[in-house]
Structure formats: C-alpha cells, structure tokens
Amino acid sequence: MEKQRKVSNPLALAVLAFLSTAPMHPYELGKRLRETDKDRSIRYNHGSLYMVIKQLAKVGFVAEQDTVRDGGRPERTVYAITDEGRDEMRNWLRELVAEPRREYPHFGVALSLISVLPPDEAAGLLDRRLRALASEIEEIRSAVEAAAGAGVSWVFLADDEYHLAILEAEHQFVSRLVDSLRQPDHVREWREFFEGRTWPARPSPKAGLSFHRCTHG
Structure with a gap:
C-alpha cells in the first residue's frame, strides 16, 4: 500500500538523494x-525547487547548515540532509523500486477517448506521434551511447535505459495500431458511427466510451 508522505513531490526525493x-x-x-538530465524523469523549475x-x-x-557567498553574488543557504530525511529517502525509494504504481499517462487518456475522432484523422495523428517518438528514441539512444562511451557507469544511465525501453x-x-486503422x-463499425449510425452494440462501461447517437458538425 502506498504510504502517505509528508512531502510527496518526486522532486523532493531527488533533492534528498543529492543532499x-x-x-x-x-x-x-x-x-x-x-x-x-533529471528533467527527463522529474518536472521542475527554479521556483519549484526552492x-x-x-x-x-x-x-x-x-x-x-551554512551560509556562503561566492564573489559578488548574494548569500546562499547551504542545506544538509538530516537523519530523518535520510530514512525517509531510503524508505520512499524502496517503495518506488519494489511496488508497481498505477499511473495515468496522458496518452492512455487519449486512447480511451480516441473513438470520438474519425478513424482516418486518428491514423494521421498517430503517424505524427510515431515520427516524434522515433526522433526522441534516437536522441536518447545517442545520449546513452555517448555517456557509456565516456565511462559513465550503467547505474547512472538506468533511468534513461528505462525511458528508452x-x-x-x-x-x-x-x-x-496505425496498421490496424488502415x-x-x-x-x-467506427467509420459507420461517423456516418450517423449508432454502434451495433453498446459497450459495457469497462469496454470504453459508449454512445447512443452523436451529431457531428
């Protein structure tokens, strides 16, 4: 069972790990x-970090722990992890590594509702997604290979390898899916729906989005 944490933002776990x-x-x-490159896994900005x-x-x-000044820059507060923070970091990380968690990616939401688009349009949009995915895959693969070639240990590349997979x-x-849509x-049956007909059978709530009739402009 997922534990309710005092600070649940994944960025907090990264901060504790670095500290x-x-x-x-x-x-x-x-x-x-x-x-x-933690921004590949964790969404953050300057304000959210502070x-x-x-x-x-x-x-x-x-x-x-301390306050430091670098040259003419303003004073900066140095933070250190506490014993309680170290325990929290390890327990939180153990939970995330060992226990699968139900996540809700946006693409899964889109697929659950894709039947409201015409099949030809859906296929074209998915073609665009394929091109974007291919580009990102090549970018990450090249970065991982370059890092490994530079001597970076595999353990520091595991998150990139996971993202790539x-x-x-x-x-x-x-x-x-695109091949099927073509x-x-x-x-x-999907195309007939967009010609003004109803689905031949109403799907169950677990089968996806159900319709009686739909008017398209």
Missing part, C-alpha cells in the same frame, strides 16, 4: 539536476 552525497545550496542542486527545499526543511528532512514499446504499439474491415 545525501553532500550539503548544497539550491543553486548548486539545480545545476546538478540539470547536468544529470519551494520543495522549504517544504523539506519544514518537516525536518533537511536543515540549514518505454518509448520503444510505445512506438511498436502505435505502429501496430484496414477497412477493422474500422468499418
């Missing part, structure tokens, strides 16, 4: 996150 290696000020944390650090400090997972699986799925017999 477990050494105390840092928020600017340095942001730099490290960018250098390690907000999460304040939340972690409030619940006692990190604490102010997910994208490749999605590309294969979408390719098969088979007239496969989309006959």
Whole structure:
C-alpha cells in the first residue's frame, strides 16, 4: 500500500538523494539536476525547487547548515540532509523500486477517448506521434551511447535505459495500431458511427466510451 508522505513531490526525493552525497545550496542542486538530465524523469523549475527545499526543511528532512557567498553574488543557504530525511529517502525509494504504481499517462487518456475522432484523422495523428517518438528514441539512444562511451557507469544511465525501453514499446504499439486503422474491415463499425449510425452494440462501461447517437458538425 502506498504510504502517505509528508512531502510527496518526486522532486523532493531527488533533492534528498543529492543532499545525501553532500550539503548544497539550491543553486548548486539545480545545476546538478540539470547536468544529470533529471528533467527527463522529474518536472521542475527554479521556483519549484526552492519551494520543495522549504517544504523539506519544514518537516525536518533537511536543515540549514551554512551560509556562503561566492564573489559578488548574494548569500546562499547551504542545506544538509538530516537523519530523518535520510530514512525517509531510503524508505520512499524502496517503495518506488519494489511496488508497481498505477499511473495515468496522458496518452492512455487519449486512447480511451480516441473513438470520438474519425478513424482516418486518428491514423494521421498517430503517424505524427510515431515520427516524434522515433526522433526522441534516437536522441536518447545517442545520449546513452555517448555517456557509456565516456565511462559513465550503467547505474547512472538506468533511468534513461528505462525511458528508452518505454518509448520503444510505445512506438511498436502505435505502429501496430496505425496498421490496424488502415484496414477497412477493422474500422468499418467506427467509420459507420461517423456516418450517423449508432454502434451495433453498446459497450459495457469497462469496454470504453459508449454512445447512443452523436451529431457531428
């Protein structure tokens, strides 16, 4: 069972993980996150990073350690992970690694409702998605190969390898789906729906979106 955490933003877990290696000020944390491409897995910006650090400090997972000044820049507060924060980080990470979690990707939402689009349009849109996926797959594969060639240990590339595997699986799925949409017999009932007819049988709630009749402009 998923535990209710005091700070549940995934960015908080990344902050705790980086602070477990050494105390840092928020600017340095942001730099490290960018250098390690954590934005591929975690959505964040400058403001959200500072907000999460304040939340972690409030619940006692990190604490102010020092204040430093670099040249003419404003003073920066250095934060360190606490013993409670280290325990939270490890327990949270153990949960995420060991227990599958139900997630709700936007593409899954789109597929659950795709029947409201004409099949030809749906196929064209999925073709565009295939091109975008192929480009992203090539970008990540090249980055992983370059990093491995530069001596980066595989353990620091595991998240990219996972992302690559997910994208490749999605590309294969979408390719098969597009092929199916271009088979007239496969989309006959779907096409008839857009010609003003009803579905031949009303699907059950678990089978997808159901309609009585629909008027198209």
